[in-house]
Amino acid sequence: MRIDNREFDQLREIKITRDYIIHPYGSVLIECGNTKVICTAMFEEKVPYFLKGTGSGWITAEYSMIPASTISRKARDSSRGKVDGRTQEIQRLIGRSLRSVVDMKAMGERALWIDCDVLQADGGTRTASITGAFIAMVDAFNKLKNEGKVKTIPIKNYLSATSVGIIKEGAVLDLCYEEDHKAIVDMNIVMTDDGRFVEVQGTGEMSAFSRNELNKLLDLGEKGNKEIIEMQKDILKEMGGLEFER
Amino acid sequence: MRIDNREFDQLREIKITRDYIIHPYGSVLIECGNTKVICTAMFEEKVPYFLKGTGSGWITAEYSMIPASTISRKARDSSRGKVDGRTQEIQRLIGRSLRSVVDMKAMGERALWIDCDVLQADGGTRTASITGAFIAMVDAFNKLKNEGKVKTIPIKNYLSATSVGIIKEGAVLDLCYEEDHKAIVDMNIVMTDDGRFVEVQGTGEMSAFSRNELNKLLDLGEKGNKEIIEMQKDILKEMGGLEFER
Amino acid sequence: MRIDNREFDQLREIKITRDYIIHPYGSVLIECGNTKVICTAMFEEKVPYFLKGTGSGWITAEYSMIPASTISRKARDSSRGKVDGRTQEIQRLIGRSLRSVVDMKAMGERALWIDCDVLQADGGTRTASITGAFIAMVDAFNKLKNEGKVKTIPIKNYLSATSVGIIKEGAVLDLCYEEDHKAIVDMNIVMTDDGRFVEVQGTGEMSAFSRNELNKLLDLGEKGNKEIIEMQKDILKEMGGLEFER
Amino acid sequence: MRIDNREFDQLREIKITRDYIIHPYGSVLIECGNTKVICTAMFEEKVPYFLKGTGSGWITAEYSMIPASTISRKARDSSRGKVDGRTQEIQRLIGRSLRSVVDMKAMGERALWIDCDVLQADGGTRTASITGAFIAMVDAFNKLKNEGKVKTIPIKNYLSATSVGIIKEGAVLDLCYEEDHKAIVDMNIVMTDDGRFVEVQGTGEMSAFSRNELNKLLDLGEKGNKEIIEMQKDILKEMGGLEFER
Amino acid sequence: MRIDNREFDQLREIKITRDYIIHPYGSVLIECGNTKVICTAMFEEKVPYFLKGTGSGWITAEYSMIPASTISRKARDSSRGKVDGRTQEIQRLIGRSLRSVVDMKAMGERALWIDCDVLQADGGTRTASITGAFIAMVDAFNKLKNEGKVKTIPIKNYLSATSVGIIKEGAVLDLCYEEDHKAIVDMNIVMTDDGRFVEVQGTGEMSAFSRNELNKLLDLGEKGNKEIIEMQKDILKEMGGLEFER
C-alpha cells in the first residue's frame, strides 16, 4: 500500500477551478492532491522577432514557485538574479508541450503567455501545470474566438501530463512528494487524447532501469493520462460543448 | 458616489482565510475587495551576519505579483534579472512595519521570512499585505510558542494598514485600482491598535496637497485602520484568545 | 541643546554653488552642514517608449553615493551588480517630486536627467538632493529657453525638502547623521512655495508616533521648507529675476 | 538512404583522442562525424555545502559551445550575463547521467568537475558529451587511484549516450544536424553496459508519437549504445585493462 | 639558460593550422609551445548602431579560456554572470589591434566577429590570439572577396604580437607560464610588418624598470615580431600569394 493509501495505479484526486483570477483570458487553479498550481493564459499582440511577418503565433510558458510552496522556504529567483536550471527545464517542457497541440498559423501572429505559479508543492507540479494550463489555454482561445479574433479554437488535441516512477514497493502512478523524493526512477509523460506521446522524460535517479520496467511505467502513464483527459472532456462539456479545430 | 457604490469613508469587504497553505508556520489569504494576497510567515534558524551573536532576531519581507495578477501581464522580475524599484520600496515598507511591533530580543536569534504574493491586484496590495502578514505572523509565533521555542508571542501591538487618497470627488478611504489610477493624492497609512502611526507615506501624484487635505486623509486613515484592527481582534479571539507579550 | 548647538527648529547652514561642473545644462553643489551633494540636470532629446509621440517630456532622477561619502566605505552598486533598495526608494522620491512641479507638456518631448551624487553624507542627503536638483533644473530649463527650445521655464512652483524627526530630546528640524541614526521617528517632507505638500514620508523607526507628534513634525517641516524656499528665491533673483511659467 | 549515406541504424564514425589537453586529470576529444567536443575531468578538494562532512563526493557538469561551433555565430552566455535554458538542461543531463554510475561514497569528499566544450556542432553534442566525458572521468579516477587517493576506480558501469529520432524517411539512429533540424521526433538515450536505461528523453517536436514508434526508437537506441560501449571497452583495454569497482 | 632550454631571444615553436573548424569563414589553431588557441572569424551583416549608414564596418573580438585550459580549473564567466576584468582588457586589446590594420570603409558595412578560445594556456595567450586571429581574418576576407562581396582584401599591414619580459636571469622573449608567473617586468608588443608599433603595454609587476631596460625589451619585441611575420608571410604564400589592399 502507498503512503496515502492509494493503489499503485491510482491518481490523486484532481480538482480544476476555472476563472480563478479575473484579469487573464484563461485562469485555472488545479489541485492534484496537495499540489496546487495557478495556470493562466494571457495574449500579447506581438510575437518574438523570429516570427515577425510570418503570420504564425507563439506560446511561451513561465513557471515559478512561491517561496512558501515548499517545506523549507524556496528563495526567489528574482532575489538571486537568475532563473535556476530546474525552473528553466520545466518552463521549456510546458511550452513545448502546449505548442505541440496548437495550430500556430491559425492562432494568428500573437503571443500566448502561459504562467504556472505553484502555490503548494507536493510532487508533480510540472505535470499538473501542463494539465491545468491546457484548460486555461482552451478558455483563453474560446474568449478570443468570441471576440472574433480567431475563427476556430486553434487546438488540435487534448493534452495532459502525469508522473510515474519506481519506488521501493514497485512502479506507481502520480507520485506525491514523499514518494518522489525517494523514487529510484522518475518519469514524466505528456500525452494527447489519441494515445500518443508528446514528451517522455525518464531518469534513473538512483539506479538505471530495464526495458521491462520502462514498459511498465509507460503503461501506467497511458492509464493515468487517459483518465485525466476524460476529466478535461467533462470540463469542456461544462463549457458548452466547445469544439476544437481538428 | 464611488465607482463601486461605497461611501467615501467605507472600506471594501475584507476576508482573511488562515492556514491557506500547508507548509508555512503562518499563512493567510487576505482579500480586500478584488485584491487578493497570500501572506506567509516562515522561520529560518539563522540571522543576517550583522545580528550574529546579539540574541536578536530579524524580519525580512518579500513582495511579488504573479504575472496574471494585473490587467496587462506583469513581466517576472526573475526574467528581467532584477527586482524593480516599486517592489523594493514595498518590501522595505512591509518589513519595517512588522519589525516595529515585534520585540526582536524576545523572538530569539532567528529570522522570520514574510512573503506577500499578490494573486490579484485591484489597488491597495501593499496595505493588504501588511494587514494580512500581521495575522500570518501571529499564527507563526503562536506555533513557535507551542513548540516551546519562545515563551510569549513577542508582539507588542496590533498592526494594520490602509490607503487613503484624494480623487476628483474628494478624499476617500481604501482606493480600488480605478480610483488609485486617477488619484490626485495617494497615501498609505500603517497604524497600531493604540492609534499611533508606524508609517505615513503621502504623495501628490498630480498636484500638491494642503495641510487641511492632509488632515482629512489622516482622519480617514485612522477610521479605516481602527475598523481593520477590530477585525484582527475578532480573528485573534477565534484563535483562542491569544495574548501578546505586552 | 542639540549635538551641534542648534535650536530644535533650526536648519543647518545651506550653501548652494551654481555651475559647479562645466558639461551639464544645470549643475549645483549643495551643502547642508556637512552633507554635500552635486545635483546636475542634462537633457536628452528622446523620451521613454511610453511617451513617444505624446508631446510630453519626462524627468528621471538617479542618486548615488561615492564610496568615500560615508563613515565606513559604501560598496559601489556597480560592483554588486544591482542598485540597492534604499537607493531606488530615494531616486523614485526625487523623480516624483521634481515631476510634480513641472509642466511636462510645456517642456517638450525630451527627457531631463537629474543626477544627485553625494560627495559627503551627514544626514538629509535625499532632501538636500531635492532642494539642490530644483535649482539645477531651473538653470537647465533657463538655458534651454535661451536656446529657443522652450518658450517659458516650464516650472509651476518652487520645490524644497527637509527632514524632521523625533529624538530623545524631542521633535527637531533637519537631522544630522548623529541625530538621524538615533531618531525614534524620521520624516521627509517635500513642499512647494504655496505651502502645500508634495511628499510626506514618516517612519516610526523605533516606536510608533501619535497624531499630536505628527502635527509637531509637520509644523517643523513647514517652517524649514519656508526658509529654504526663501533662499531659492534669492538665488533666482541672482539669476536675473527669472520667471516661471505660472 | 540518409543524407550522409548511412543506414538508418548506423552510427557516424566515432573517434576518441585521450589526453588532448595537458592540465586536467582526464581530457578527451570526441568526434562523432563532424561533431567535436572536448570533455575534461578535474578534481577540486571540496564539495558543495550540502555534502560537507558526509564523506560523499559530487560531480558537476558544465557544457558550452564556442561561438564558432555553429553555422551562425552563437553569442557567448558570458556576454549575455546568463546561462540559457538549453545549456542548463544539457548540463543537468550530463551531470545526472555521470553521477548515476559513480559510487559517490567511494570517490571521497571531493568534487569532480566535468567540462564539455563543443568545438564543432553537427547534431548530438549532448550525447557525444556524455560518451566522451565518461572516458575522461575514467582517466581522471585512474590517475587519482595511482596517486593513492582512492582505492578503486569508483565506477559501477560503463555509460554511453546516443540520439535517435523520426525523420520523414522513418526512425534513424544518431542524427546529424541536417536530420535533427527537421526531425519529427527527437530522443536522447543514455544507457549502461548491462543494457539498462539511465535517461530517456523523447520530444514530439512537430507531432506526437505512438507507443509503437517509441518502441522502434528504443530499439535503435539500444543498438547504438551497445556499439558505443564496445568502443569504450576497447579504449579501456588500451589503458591496460583497468577494472572498475563492481 | 631558460627553463625550456631556449635562448633568451628565442621564440617557442609556433604552429598554425588553418581551417581548423568548418563553420566560420576563417579558423585557425595556433600553438605557441604549449599555448593553444582557436581563433575564428565570422561575418555578421550588420554593424553596431553608432556605424549604421556610415558605410564603415566594425571588428569585435571576444576572448575566453575553457575551464580546463589552466592548471587549476578556471570558473566560467557565464556561471559567474559577468566577464572578468582581465578578459575585458584582453578582448579590447585584440579588437583594437586588428582594427588598426584594416580599412574599415573597404570592408563594407558589416561586422567581423573574432573569437579567441584558449584550449591550453602556457603564457602568451593574448599575443598568440592576435597572431592567430590575423591569419583567420585574412582567410575570412579572402573568402568574402571570392564571394564578390569585397573587391580587395581590405588589410593594410601584417600584424603580429609577442610578449617580452624581465626575469631573474635577464630580459627574455616569449615567456612561458613558469617565466611569466615570476617575471619582474611583463610587456606585450603588437607590431606591423613595416616595423611599427600598434600596442606597447609594459608593467612593472614587482619592480619599476629603467629606460635602458625598456629599450632592451623593445629590441627583443622587434626581433620576435619580425620572425613571426615572416611565418605569416609563408602561410600567405601557401594561400596562393594573396595580396592585401595596400
Add this chain to the structure above:
Amino acid sequence: MRIDNREFDQLREIKITRDYIIHPYGSVLIECGNTKVICTAMFEEKVPYFLKGTGSGWITAEYSMIPASTISRKARDSSRGKVDGRTQEIQRLIGRSLRSVVDMKAMGERALWIDCDVLQADGGTRTASITGAFIAMVDAFNKLKNEGKVKTIPIKNYLSATSVGIIKEGAVLDLCYEEDHKAIVDMNIVMTDDGRFVEVQGTGEMSAFSRNELNKLLDLGEKGNKEIIEMQKDILKEMGGLEFER
C-alpha cells in the same frame, strides 16, 4: 600651437586639494586643467581570501565617472548592471600602479581601498587619478602611523602618471579631451621618482608608430612625470616633511 595655447611639452595646471572629504583617511581633489577627480583612501581591517594569514596587505582601486562628468551624459554602470571594459581596464591600472610602490608586508594584513571618482572629465582622468591617489594614500598611511598601527609609512617611491600622444601637430604632453579625441597615438606613462617606469601603455589609435616616435613620447613622459613628482614633494613638505620607509 596647441588648442589651449600650451607648449607641446607643457603640462596643464595641476591643483591638489587635500582633506577634501571628511570621512576617509586620505582624500584629495586633483584638478589637471578641467579634469577633476576625487581620490580617496580608506582602510578595511581585512584582506582578500588569498592573503589571509600571510601578513600581507592589499590595495584595491575603483574608478567611476559621475554621469554629468562628460559632454553627453554617461549612463551609470549600476543601472546597466555591469562595469564596462574601459572602467575595468582603468581600475586595474590604478591598483597595479599603487601596489608597485608599497611594501605590502609593512602595511600589515589590511586592505586599502582607493576610490577615484571623476567629477569632470577633460582628458587624462586615469593619470590624474594615479597622481592624486598617491597623495591620498600618503595621507592615509600617515594617519595610520599616527595611530600606531604601522611603524613607518610603507611607501617605497613617489608615483605619478601623465599622458602623452601624437596629434596632427606632433608629439605632445598631457592631452586634453579635444586632443585626445583626435590623437593618432595615445600613451599613458606611470613613473617613480628615480625615473623608472611602472606602466607604459601606448596605442596606435589611428596608425602604428615608429620606434623613433615612441622614443619622443617616452622623453615627454619623463619630463612630465618629473615635474609632477616635484609638485608631490612640495606637498609632502607641507605635510611636515614626512618620510617614506625606504
